[in-house]
Amino acid sequence: MVATREIHLASRPDGWPTEANFAVVDRDLPAPADGQALVRNVYMSVDPYMRPRMNDVKSYVPPFQVGEPLDGGAIGEVVESRVDGLAPGDLVLHRLGWREHALVDRPRRLEPIEGVPVSHYLGALGSTGLTAYVGLLEMASMREGDTVFVSGAAGAVGSIAGQIARLRGAARVVGSAGSAEKVALLTDKLGFDAAFDYRDGDLYRQLAAAAPDGIDVYFDNVGGDHLEAAITAMNDYGRVALCGSISQYNQAKPPPGPRNIGLAVGKRLTLRGFIVSDHASRFPEMARELGAWLAAGDLVAEETVVDGGLDAAVDAFLGMLRGANTGKMVVRMP
Amino acid sequence: MVATREIHLASRPDGWPTEANFAVVDRDLPAPADGQALVRNVYMSVDPYMRPRMNDVKSYVPPFQVGEPLDGGAIGEVVESRVDGLAPGDLVLHRLGWREHALVDRPRRLEPIEGVPVSHYLGALGSTGLTAYVGLLEMASMREGDTVFVSGAAGAVGSIAGQIARLRGAARVVGSAGSAEKVALLTDKLGFDAAFDYRDGDLYRQLAAAAPDGIDVYFDNVGGDHLEAAITAMNDYGRVALCGSISQYNQAKPPPGPRNIGLAVGKRLTLRGFIVSDHASRFPEMARELGAWLAAGDLVAEETVVDGGLDAAVDAFLGMLRGANTGKMVVRMP
Structure with a gap:
């Protein structure tokens, strides 16, 4: 028996969530059953997709339930193992974030890579990087010579998507972000050819200036007026990954x-929504390619690490929704 | 030299076009040059896509020019030929509609099929049928067992798309149309499993009632609230042909x-715009399949033939935009 704490959905947010929608709850965990490991979480992920899961809407995963713990990507250190080959001190990747300890079924052991922070398994080497990879290369079928526009480009997925575009031979990579600092990060550190701050106004004009010959691929992390501006900017046979x-x-x-969705006919556009977990059979080969880029220093895994453990998690999540992060945001559990 | 008449765009419509946007203009045509045929048009097509071409907007084809003749699909009878193997009285398919006579370069000779009205080369056996075929089977990748929704289902393209769906093994074919008579046509004559009149209100409710298990494919001829309702009704991995x-x-x-475009992510939807002429290399095999269905009586080529020749053409076009047609509308030239 371990006394631990976890974060529950206290009530469904209406619009922007607040602290009041969450509750820290004490809980006792029993000893692990056969095939389980008891882990102490060392990192947990906060991600945009968690917000729509707080609504009472059926989607590709069931919504979070009021009065129940949240979940999400996490890295745990094994405290007690009833799994063959897994010993205390080993690290595992699992889905029971938003809590200090967890009982993990069939835990997937992590092999730390020399010189690569283990937290990257929640980011560039994990769901985030794989989402960028699948969206850009599979859904939008990016090809050498394409001009690629990524929105939310300083975010977890966007920052990787733009870099994969460059590494795979895009002719030009353009990103949008929400501050001058983020714009500078994109062009100065992440290798984007151009970037702009969407808060500076007229998206159409800014996008046209950044990509004067139009765009062939749009990686959409933002929706709304970004999607509309991208449709207008798209060249014939353009492809949109709806992430x-x-x-x-x-x-x-x-x-x-998007009021201009009708343009998709004459421009022969393809818009494609996707969920990364549908592509799990190809994760190993994708992760190998991402890992090689990372090891070679070609891919920068930008990361915002929040300290303070579970008590900082809600605040981190709310901040991420407002754009407080650059790259992947994770919460470090002390 | 032949004295003839043609219809020009007199001014660009702002919203709904009126008679005042068109002008009938007298013209003398010279004798055909080598490789040309002088034809007298016997049928001309009026199609929805002609309307956006009247706006001054760059698209996959240049816009119609003010003071210049309109064009579009037509069938002409050869009056004078300077083409090897083409004799007076032969029928040719060409793009110089909206005029009584035309000088056609490299005319494509039509072989009338016993028992099939030649006008079907503008409809089920022509662009219209091919558009339905490409959209449904190539763009939306319709598969056996799919539930298919077609909007504008009593129109030229929609009426063929719904029937192809049935012939290719759709589990259920649902159509929307703009009158009780059209709805009856869909279910009683064209073999749709269910149909509804979109003017009866709440599209979501009507579509849910007609396809209670959701839809897998949506063939979009209408856009607007139809597209939005279809996105809501779509099952996971649904596909939309944007026609x-x-x-x-x-x-x-x-x-x-569509305010619900964000649903495309969780549902993994694909929306794809297309232009039929991109697929010309496959037209012969597609036309063979359409022709076989037509000859066998499996495919009904619904048609609205307007008499009155060039003087009736503008009125026919305006009527088609308001839904006066069932199936393909053509103007017969006396």
Whole structure:
């Protein structure tokens, strides 16, 4: 028996979530059963997709339930193992974040890579990097010579997507972000050819200036007016990977859709929504390629690490929704 | 030299076009040059896509020019030929509609099929049928067992798309149309499993009632609230063929886009715009399949033939935009 703490959904947010929508709850965990490991979490992930899961809407995963713990990607250190080959002190990757300890079924052991922070298994080497990879190369079928636009480009997925585009031979990579510092990060550190701050106004104009010959691929993390501007900027046979729409998640009413969707006919556009877990059979080969880029220093895994453990998690999550992060945001558990 | 008449774009419509946007103009045509045929048109096509071409907007084809003749699909009878193997009286398929006579370069000779009206080369056996075929089977990748929703289902393309769905093994084919008579046509004559009149209100409710288990494929001829309702009704991995958006063509201001486009992520939807002429290399095999269905009586080529020749053409076009047609509308030239 271990006394631990976890974060529950206390009530469903209406629009922007607040601290009041969450509750820290004490809990006792029993000893692990056969095939389980008891782990102490050392990192947990906060991600945009968690916000729509707080609504009572059926989607590809069931919504979070009020009065129940949240979950999400996490890295745990084994405290007690009833799994063959897994010993105390080993690290495992699992889905029971938002809690200090967890009983993990069939835990997946992590092999730390020399010189690579283990937290990258929640980011560039984990769901985030794989999402960028699948979206850009499979869904949007990016090809050498394409001009690629990534929205939310300083975020966890966007920052990797833009870099993969460069590494795979895009002719030009353009990103949008929400501050001058983030714009500088994109062009100065992450190798984007151009970037702009969407808060500076007129997206159409800014995108046209950054990509004067139009765009062939749009990686959409933002939705809303970003998607609309991208459709206008797209060249014939352009492809959109619909990854998420963080601009929409906290709107209580359905936001306007892209008024120019009709352009998709004449331009022969393809828009494709996807969920990374559908592509799990290819994760090993994708992760190998991401890992090689990372090891070679070609891919920068930008990361915002929040200290303070579980008590800092809600605040980290709310900050991430407002753009407080650059790259992947993780919470370090002391 | 032949004295003839043609219809020009007199001014660009703002919203719904009127007679005043068109002008009948007298013209003398010279004798055909080598490789040309002088034809007298016997049928001309009026199609929804002609409306956006009247706006001054760059698209996959240049816009119609003010003071210049319109064009579009037509069938002509050869009057004078300077083409090897083409004799007076032969029928040719060409793009110089909206005029009584035309000088056709490299004319494509039509072989009338016993028992099949030659006008079907503008419809089920021509662009219309091929558009339905490409959209349904190539763009939306319709598979046996899919539930298919077609909007504008009593129109030229929609009426063929729904029937191809049935012939290719759809589990259920649902159509929307704009009158009780059209709804009856869909279910009683064209073999749709269910149909509804979109003018009866709440599209979501009507679509859910017609396809209670959701839809896998949506063939979009209408855009606007039809597209939005379809996205809500779609099952996971659903596919949308974006063929046109007749509900939008006459709106002076950009209409609202689908507010629920964000659902495309969790549902893994693919939306794909297309232009039939991109697929010309496969037209012969597609036309063979369409022709075989037609000859066997499995495919009904619904047609609205307007008499009155060139003088009736503008009125026919305006009527088609308002839904006066069932199936393909053609103008017969006396």
